[in-house]
Amino acid sequence: MSQSLDRALTLVGELATGPKTLDELSNVIEVHKSTTMRLLRTLESHRFVQREGVHHYRLGTALFDLANRALEERDVRRSAENALRELNTRTGYTVHLASYEDGEVIYIDKYDSTHPMRMYSRIGRRAPLHCTAVAKVLLCELPEPRRREVAHSIDYVPLTANTITSPEAYLAELDRVRSAGYAVDNAEHEDFIHCIAAPIRGARNEVVAAVSMSVPKVLLDFDGLLALQPDLLATARAASVECGWSPRE
């Protein structure tokens, strides 16, 4: 809509691939070099680009500033919103967003199932650590001593036949989750429901939240649940990007 701004932003995008000269940049946006120079000067005054030597321009430090400040401003809930809603409408299953704060796993957002059979849960509610997929995801990358500490402090109340009931079994489960990249709750919390969860990561590759899908066993058997994994991981990835995460080599 705004020509000069559009051109300038194109320049910035171009510079992301490496330092460029005035002429190279002029060719990209197809304008006279004097026009390019004016744009670059303005960008330079805002520290979006900076000169490198005499013949080259490169991205400036304002980008670092902005990216860092944008990260501070962002909260997972708003950032993950679109990806989670999309997953919810596409699959129709209940989607939860949970985070780990002050030693507790909390549900911070929820997208209800469109199927008639719903499950009970509530935003703000605490999730039991030993029998939910989200808790496994959120805990599995804690530093090892801290993980042991947490595992031993849990009260392993057995809720179903599948509930994990010992620190040792739980720590082994966390190891599995960490290497698999996702977690399941195979009817460990409630007899008739199973869940699958994946991590949402931030700019430092740290786990900032967990997204899960909860499905009544009557709608989908365990293999069916596992088949949701690629879809769930793609969603988690999209949400991660919104949180400042970028793929590592």
Next chain:
Amino acid sequence: MSQSLDRALTLVGELATGPKTLDELSNVIEVHKSTTMRLLRTLESHRFVQREGVHHYRLGTALFDLANRALEERDVRRSAENALRELNTRTGYTVHLASYEDGEVIYIDKYDSTHPMRMYSRIGRRAPLHCTAVAKVLLCELPEPRRREVAHSIDYVPLTANTITSPEAYLAELDRVRSAGYAVDNAEHEDFIHCIAAPIRGARNEVVAAVSMSVPKVLLDFDGLLALQPDLLATARAASVECGWSPRE
């Protein structure tokens, strides 16, 4: 120089302080809201901003992309150049830039002393690990096991009366450097020269390089050398910012 671009960049800067409404943004750049909207739309098409709800705009994910790609493009040498040259011309002492690669500490840049008495060194040369300030800085934040490994693999050739000659003494020295935030070489390498070095950090707060000043003892006594510390740390900080580092709380 380009009015609309200037306004747009101002908007981006403003959004860094948190999500804003159309009117708030219009007030900042003092234009009609329709003008602001056109700018925002263009910014949005490049993913520099995105809508949050219906009434708010916030910074978009392009910033993360750009910042990450800019970081990959940057190399320490070019990024630190200005800060180091400035330090060199202001103090007149020899300034070195060194990095740790493949188990070796290498001088990657050098700004010669303006004083008549110069020291011998060369870009590309390997710095001995046990008796240089830059090596201490570059090694002091390695993970503990790796640090022990390196310390025990060093050949502690005694070069002066002050040279550190045992792994134990060296590891203790690294601990001191880590907590102090800078390192010295108190004539441990050559009898008549002492150095002080500080870390240059990157976006993940990791040490990407070390900057040092080397001063002949006849020009400055040890207390004089230590008095250069604030100046050196400020320089290292400035160079760090250029490398994508941002102050942590």
Next chain:
DNA sequence: ATAGCCGTTGCATTATACGCAACGTAAGGA
């Protein structure tokens, strides 16, 4: 139901971004 608040759209106007051409400067070769 109605009023008030925003965001949005179309249009006329003129400010402004643009291309042009001349100039300046630095590097390279004869």
Next chain:
DNA sequence: TCCTTACGTTGCGTATAATGCAACGGCTAT
């Protein structure tokens, strides 16, 4: 040393694109 070439830079007239205005439309709340 001087000339050539290849850049970046500057000033200026013009046409276009950015702007402000005013009317419209979709909310929400009372």
